[in-house]
Amino acid sequence: MQINKLWSLPILSSEIEEGVSISSDGMDIILSFKCALESGRQKKYEIRFESVLCHTHTSERFTPKMFDSYDTLVSLEESEWLNNLKILNSRDFEFWKPKHFVIYFDGSGQYQFIAREFVVSEKEVE
Known part of the structure; x- marks a missing residue:
C-alpha cells in the first residue's frame, strides 16, 4: 500500500480552537476547524470530501495505524478497504x-x- 501526502494543516492540530466539527451536505462530508492568526483574527478551514461512499472516525485512544496522517491529509492507494469495496x-x-x-x-x-475527491478552503472570520 502506497501513502501519498496531499495537504498539511497550517498549524498544529493541538492549536485548533473549539475542536474539529463534521457536517454533511448531500454526498459530501465537511471537516471544519478554526485557528487564531498572529493578527488576533481567526481563520476557518474546511476540508470537503466529495461524493463520500463511506467514512469512519476513530478516537485517538483506539487508532491502530496512523498512515503518516498526523496533521496531514494522505491518500492510501490499494488499501484493503478500497479493495473490499471493489x-x-x-x-x-x-x-x-x-x-x-x-x-x-x-x-x-x-x-x-x-470519496471521489477533496477540496480545502479557508477564510478569515470575524
Missing part, C-alpha cells in the same frame, strides 16, 4: 473511482473517507 461492487466502483483519504487530529482522532 470486490463488493466493481461496476459502481469504476463509476465513482473512489480514493481512500485519512487525516489525524490531535485531540479528535482519525478520520477516514472513501
Whole structure:
C-alpha cells in the first residue's frame, strides 16, 4: 500500500480552537476547524470530501495505524478497504473511482473517507 501526502494543516492540530466539527451536505462530508492568526483574527478551514461512499472516525485512544496522517491529509492507494469495496461492487466502483483519504487530529482522532475527491478552503472570520 502506497501513502501519498496531499495537504498539511497550517498549524498544529493541538492549536485548533473549539475542536474539529463534521457536517454533511448531500454526498459530501465537511471537516471544519478554526485557528487564531498572529493578527488576533481567526481563520476557518474546511476540508470537503466529495461524493463520500463511506467514512469512519476513530478516537485517538483506539487508532491502530496512523498512515503518516498526523496533521496531514494522505491518500492510501490499494488499501484493503478500497479493495473490499471493489470486490463488493466493481461496476459502481469504476463509476465513482473512489480514493481512500485519512487525516489525524490531535485531540479528535482519525478520520477516514472513501470519496471521489477533496477540496480545502479557508477564510478569515470575524
